Amino acid sequence: MNKILGTFVSEGISIGKIQTLPEAIRVTNDLVNDREAEVRRYEEATQKAKKLTEALINKTKDDAAKEILEIHMMMFEDLDYVETIKSNIMDNGYNAQYAVKEAGNVLSQMFLNMDDEYMQARSADVIDISDTIIKVLAGQGSLDYFEPAIFVGTDIMPSQLVELDPEIILGFAFTEGAVNSHSGIVARNMSIPMVCQLHVDLRGYDGMQGIVDGKAGLLIVDPDEVTLKTYERKIQEQKEFQTMLAELKGKADETEDGRTLKINANIGKPEDLPKVLENDAAGIGLFRSEFLYLDCNDYPTEEQQFLAYKKVAEGMNGKVVVVRTLDIGADKTVPYFNLPEEHNPALGYRAIRICLDRQDLFKTQLRAILRASAYGNIAIMTPMIISLEEVLEVKRILAEVKADLDRDNIPYNRGIMLGVMIETPAAVLISDKLAEEVDFFSVGTNDLTQYTLACDRENQKLKFDKHHLAILRMLKIIVDNAHKHNTKVSICGELGADLDLTEYYLAIGLDAVSVSAPAVLKVRNKVRSLNYAEIMKKYKPL
Numbered sequence: 001m002n003k004i005l006g007t008f009v010s011e012g013i014s015i016g017k018i019q020t021l022p023e024a025i026r027v028t029n030d031l032v033n034d035r036e037a038e039v040r041r042y043e044e045a046t047q048k049a050k051k052l053t054e055a056l057i058n059k060t061k062d063d064a065a066k067e068i069l070e071i072h073m074m075m076f077e078d079l080d081y082v083e084t085i086k087s088n089i090m091d092n093g094y095n096a097q098y099a100v101k102e103a104g105n106v107l108s109q110m111f112l113n114m115d116d117e118y119m120q121a122r123s124a125d126v127i128d129i130s131d132t133i134i135k136v137l138a139g140q141g142s143l144d145y146f147e148p149a150i151f152v153g154t155d156i157m158p159s160q161l162v163e164l165d166p167e168i169i170l171g172f173a174f175t176e177g178a179v180n181s182h183s184g185i186v187a188r189n190m191s192i193p194m195v196c197q198l199h200v201d202l203r204g205y206d207g208m209q210g211i212v213d214g215k216a217g218l219l220i221v222d223p224d225e226v227t228l229k230t231y232e233r234k235i236q237e238q239k240e241f242q243t244m245l246a247e248l249k250g251k252a253d254e255t256e257d258g259r260t261l262k263i264n265a266n267i268g269k270p271e272d273l274p275k276v277l278e279n280d281a282a283g284i285g286l287f288r289s290e291f292l293y294l295d296c297n298d299y300p301t302e303e304q305q306f307l308a309y310k311k312v313a314e315g316m317n318g319k320v321v322v323v324r325t326l327d328i329g330a331d332k333t334v335p336y337f338n339l340p341e342e343h344n345p346a347l348g349y350r351a352i353r354i355c356l357d358r359q360d361l362f363k364t365q366l367r368a369i370l371r372a373s374a375y376g377n378i379a380i381m382t383p384m385i386i387s388l389e390e391v392l393e394v395k396r397i398l399a400e401v402k403a404d405l406d407r408d409n410i411p412y413n414r415g416i417m418l419g420v421m422i423e424t425p426a427a428v429l430i431s432d433k434l435a436e437e438v439d440f441f442s443v444g445t446n447d448l449t450q451y452t453l454a455c456d457r458e459n460q461k462l463k464f465d466k467h468h469l470a471i472l473r474m475l476k477i478i479v480d481n482a483h484k485h486n487t488k489v490s491i492c493g494e495l496g497a498d499l500d501l502t503e504y505y506l507a508i509g510l511d512a513v514s515v516s517a518p519a520v521l522k523v524r525n526k527v528r529s530l531n532y533a534e535i536m537k538k539y540k541p542l
């Protein structure tokens with residue numbers, strides 16, 4: 001037995017087989033000298049990719065999946081595809097990985113532009129086979145996992161995480177990683193136990209039994225009988241606690257004496273909706289729309305986005321759904337954005353800055369959100385705001401998009417609410433001015449803490465003091481400024497689910513929190529155990 005202690009990321013316990021995740025592949029556009037040798041490398045990789053696909057066909061029990069894989073087998077040999085790759089290598093000198101990636105992107109776009117639905121669907125397949133060849137070229141063989149496992153490795157990027165089938169992820173354990181990373185947030189949203197900062201080589205444990213204890217930040221490899229029994233008992237206790245929480249479904253988000261603190265949920269994709277409904281959240285306080293972009297190989301179209309937002313709005317059946325506009329950049333990047341390499345990406349070209357610069361992109365998203373607003377209770381929220389001018393520019397663009405829709409006679413909610421994230425110290429200090437312009441605020445405590453304390457949210461060497469007096473005071477300033485203008489305030493950063501602060505939130509008059517779906521009932525349990533009058537008797541401003 002080997003107990004490896006790291007840091008908590010996402011709570012929960014799971015027991016299962018250990019499986020090593022490969023490192024993320026970086027495809028660069030380096031050129032090669034020996035072009036013919038590179039073509040041979042590509043051809044050999046294709047043969048291996050076909051063998052892997054054949055093995056998958058034999059392994060999978062799902063008929064639909066079998067059918068798609070059989071199409072893949074043919075696509076590997078598609079003349080256009082093969083010729084484009086070879087010409088990328090022979091004419092342009094691209095390395096094989098880059099040549100395959102480029103060809104995949106071009107053909108995928110070509111399929112997307114076709115009228116025939118069957119052909120449009122091939123767009124994803126061409127990307128899929130390209131990925132398989134690229135993985136072989138990178139020496140990673142097959143990345144298709146079928147069996148439930150505890151996945152271990154150095155770290156996982158959000159884009160890699162969304163690629164894995166959630167059904168088979170029992171847990172994650174990483175040598176690096178961080179509690180505030182977006183992968184950590186996704187793991188918490190999905191109730192997947194996750195630990196990081198294990199600082200030991202995790203290779204060589206494949207196939208062995210493991211236990212991840214998220215709360216304790218622990219990975220146990222090859223547990224002995226006693227440990228196994230202890231953890232089986234803990235899993236049973238967890239189930240009993242969940243049963244108790246389930247009884248709170250349908251109950252109000254209010255204290256014993258009737259003071260409300262609304263509890264919404266955060267999501268990244270429409271697939272997260274069942275968890276939100278299962279946990280009876282009051283609404284969706286943060287839909288991180290960038291995950292739609294992370295899940296694609298090219299910019300999602302207006303129609304793709306519209307369908308995603310509509311699905312969530314309809315699924316929530318009249319409850320609020322706050323769609324945050326694209327917050328790409330920093331640790332959330334995808335190759336097709338071609339974002340510049342930056343020394344300091346957290347302080348760089350990201351989020352609303354990209355949207356105001358590339359207004360075509362922003363307008364497509366706003367149009368999709370507005371169209372979906374005809375099907376439910378959608379609100380719009382913009383991230384990373386630092387100035388009043390940005391908000392006024394957002395409002396101007398929004399008005400333009402609304403006018404376009406009016407011209408095209410396309411319905412949308414004319415009274416759609418607009419909010420901003422308060423996640424920079426600048427936004428806190430001008431929150432009185434911002435409150436005059438928008439309907440609601442949502443405090444992004446993850447970034448607000450990072451920017452206020454000048455501590456990278458993913459740097460585990462730094463003390464990321466979530467309860468720093470500066471942050472707690474800021475929350476009060478934001479609420480006071482907002483309420484002077486009837487602007488509602490929620491917290492959608494991870495601090496919203498911090499049960500040590502629930503009393504404080506009630507005391508300062510916060511209106512809502514938005515937390516990972518699995519945390520909704522825990523926070524409700526806490527709120528319902530408190531007495532507002534008692535809290536206010538003790539409360540002294542910090």
Ligand code: PEP
Pocket residue numbers: 185286288327423443444445446447448492493494
């Ligand atoms: C935040 O910064 O607190 C937030 C909710 O946004 P994200 O974590 O997606 O940056």
Ligand code: MG
Pocket residue numbers: 383423444446447
């Ligand atoms: Mg943020």
